[in-house]
Amino acid sequence: MLLEGGGFDLDPALQDRYRGEVVGRPYYSLEATRLHYFGGTTGHWGGFCAPLDPVDFSSRSWVPGSGWPFAPETLEPWYTEAATLLELQPGGWAPSDAEETNAPLLPVSSDALGHKLWRFSPPTRFGSRYRNDVVRHHHIQLLTHAPVVSLRTTADGTALDHLVVRQPGGHTVRIRAQHFVLACSTLQNVRLLLSSNDHLPAGVGNAFDQVGRGFMEHLEMPVGTLALMRPQDMQRYAYDWGVTRERVELQLPVEVQRRYGLLNASFSLDPATAGSALVSTFDREPPDVLEAYRQDTRSGMTSELRAAALAERRAHDVNTVRRSPFFTVMTRQEQAPNAASRVTLSNDRDAWGVPRARLDWQLTALDLHSMREGTRALGRALGAAGVARLQLVDWLAADAPAWPERVSGGWHDMGGTRMHADPRKGVVDADCRVHGMANLWLAGAGVFPAGGAANPTLSIVALALRLANHLSATM
Numbered sequence: 001m002l003l004e005g006g007g008f009d010l011d012p013a014l015q016d017r018y019r020g021e022v023v024g025r026p027y028y029s030l031e032a033t034r035l036h037y038f039g040g041t042t043g044h045w046g047g048f049c050a051p052l053d054p055v056d057f058s059s060r061s062w063v064p065g066s067g068w069p070f071a072p073e074t075l076e077p078w079y080t081e082a083a084t085l086l087e088l089q090p091g092g093w094a095p096s097d098a099e100e101t102n103a104p105l106l107p108v109s110s111d112a113l114g115h116k117l118w119r120f121s122p123p124t125r126f127g128s129r130y131r132n133d134v135v136r137h138h139h140i141q142l143l144t145h146a147p148v149v150s151l152r153t154t155a156d157g158t159a160l161d162h163l164v165v166r167q168p169g170g171h172t173v174r175i176r177a178q179h180f181v182l183a184c185s186t187l188q189n190v191r192l193l194l195s196s197n198d199h200l201p202a203g204v205g206n207a208f209d210q211v212g213r214g215f216m217e218h219l220e221m222p223v224g225t226l227a228l229m230r231p232q233d234m235q236r237y238a239y240d241w242g243v244t245r246e247r248v249e250l251q252l253p254v255e256v257q258r259r260y261g262l263l264n265a266s267f268s269l270d271p272a273t274a275g276s277a278l279v280s281t282f283d284r285e286p287p288d289v290l291e292a293y294r295q296d297t298r299s300g301m302t303s304e305l306r307a308a309a310l311a312e313r314r315a316h317d318v319n320t321v322r323r324s325p326f327f328t329v330m331t332r333q334e335q336a337p338n339a340a341s342r343v344t345l346s347n348d349r350d351a352w353g354v355p356r357a358r359l360d361w362q363l364t365a366l367d368l369h370s371m372r373e374g375t376r377a378l379g380r381a382l383g384a385a386g387v388a389r390l391q392l393v394d395w396l397a398a399d400a401p402a403w404p405e406r407v408s409g410g411w412h413d414m415g416g417t418r419m420h421a422d423p424r425k426g427v428v429d430a431d432c433r434v435h436g437m438a439n440l441w442l443a444g445a446g447v448f449p450a451g452g453a454a455n456p457t458l459s460i461v462a463l464a465l466r467l468a469n470h471l472s473a474t475m
C-alpha cells in the first residue's frame, strides 16, 4: 500500500503542510524546497545525476563523522537500475565512458586534477512518468490525499503497530502492516519520527537524541572566474538545460583532498564574460512551486516539437561555449557532517495538528576551509599546467575569509536520520532499518551519513531499490 499525502495535482492548501521555521543560517522556505503531491519533488528537480564517489563511503581522518557503514560495492549494482528509472544515458561513470568523447579535456596532470562525469535526466517527473505504472499495478494499492500524521508503536516501543492517516474531512484511518517504509523526504521523515511520541517520549528512533541531527546540503556557489590561456573546444564541459545528457566537471583527486584536508567537491565551468561572475554573494531564490507544477504539465509537448527546439538550442549552446575564454567556476561541495546542524519541531502546528519542522542549518570551519583551499588547489593545478588562470571571488580571496551573508545550497536536504551501525551515532542501520524498531525502514537522503559531491537523487533511488530487494527477501 502506497500512502500519498497529496493528490495528483499540486494543491497550495496541502503544500502548506511543509511550511516551517528556519532559525539558523538563512535557508530556502521549507514549503518551496519539497513538493507535496504524487511524484514528490521530482516535479521540479533539475536532473543532475552522478553516483557517490568511493571516497564518500570511507571514514576520512580529516572529516570527523565521515564514512558509510558499507563499501561502495554494496550500492554499485543498484545504480544501474536507478539510472534506467531516471532515464539517464546508460554506461559506466568514468569520463571515458561518456557517449561523446570527441572534444578534448583540459590537459592537466591527473595527480593534481581529475574529471567527474555527470549525466542528466530529462528530468524524469515521477508523478507523470510512472503514474500509470503505479495506478495499474496489481500489487500496489495507492491512496492519495492520505497524509500520515502519526506513527503508533507497540506498547513496548520496539515496533510500529499502525500509522494514523487523516483523510479530507478529518476522517481518521489506521493502517496496519507487517513492514513500514517512511519515504516522505528528509525533513518530513524527521518531523514524523519526532512528533510520534505515544510510547516513546523522545520520538520514534530517538533513544539517543540522533533524530534530526546532521542536516546537510551541497554548498553550490560560484567560487571564481577562469580565463583559458589558449582557446579550446570546451564542449564536454558545457551544459544546456533540457539538452545536455552528459558533461564533465573538475574534481580534486583524493590524494589532494587528503593533503589539504578537504571535503569532496565537483567544479563546473559555465561560460561567462570577464568580471560578470565576480559576485561576492549568490542568492538563488527557490523555484516557484506552482510554476514548477505548470512546467510538469507542459511536458506534454510532442516529441517532434521538443526535438526541433532542442536541436536549435544545442547549436546556440555549442557556439557560446566555443567562443568564450571566460568561465564561471561553480562548486558543488559536500557539507561536513555536523550534529549541531539539525531539524527539530516548531511550537506551531499545521492544519492537521502535526508540529511543523524547525531547521537550524549550521556550517563548520571545515566547510569554509575546504571551499577556500579547494578552490586554490584547483587554481594551482590549472595554472601549473599552463591551461588557465583562476580568479577567486572576493570573499574567498580575503585574508580572513568568512561566509557571505547568504550561502546557497542545491535544495538537497540530506542527513537528519543518518545511517550508522551504532544507535548512539545514527538513526538507521546499514539496511535503513530504524535502530530499535523491528519493522520500520527509512528511504531518502536523510539516511546519508556523508553527502559527497554528487547530487542525491540517483543514490536515493539506488538505496530505495536496495531496500525493496531487502524487504522482499524478508517477506
Ligand SMILES: Cc1cc2nc3c(=O)[nH]c(=O)nc-3n(C[C@H](O)[C@H](O)[C@H](O)COP(=O)(O)OP(=O)(O)OC[C@H]3O[C@@H](n4cnc5c(N)ncnc54)[C@H](O)[C@@H]3O)c2cc1C
Pocket: 003, 004, 005, 006, 032, 033, 034, 035, 036, 037, 038, 039, 040, 041, 042, 044, 045, 046, 047, 048, 049, 146, 147, 148, 149, 183, 184, 185, 186, 188, 287, 410, 411, 412, 443, 444, 445, 455, 456, 457, 458, 460
Ligand atoms: C529546485 C530543485 C532542484 C533539484 N535538482 C536536483 C538535481 O538536479 N539532482 C538531484 O539529484 N536532486 C535534485 N533535487 C533534489 C531532489 O528533488 C530530491 O533529492 C528528491 O526529490 C527527494 O526524493 P524523496 O523521495 O526523498 O522526497 P520527495 O521527492 O519530496 O517525495 C516525498 C513524497 O512523500 C509525500 N509525503 C510527504 N509527507 C507525507 C506524509 N506525511 N504522508 C504521506 N505522504 C507524504 C510527498 O507528497 C511526496 O510524494 C532538486 C530539488 C529541488 C527543489
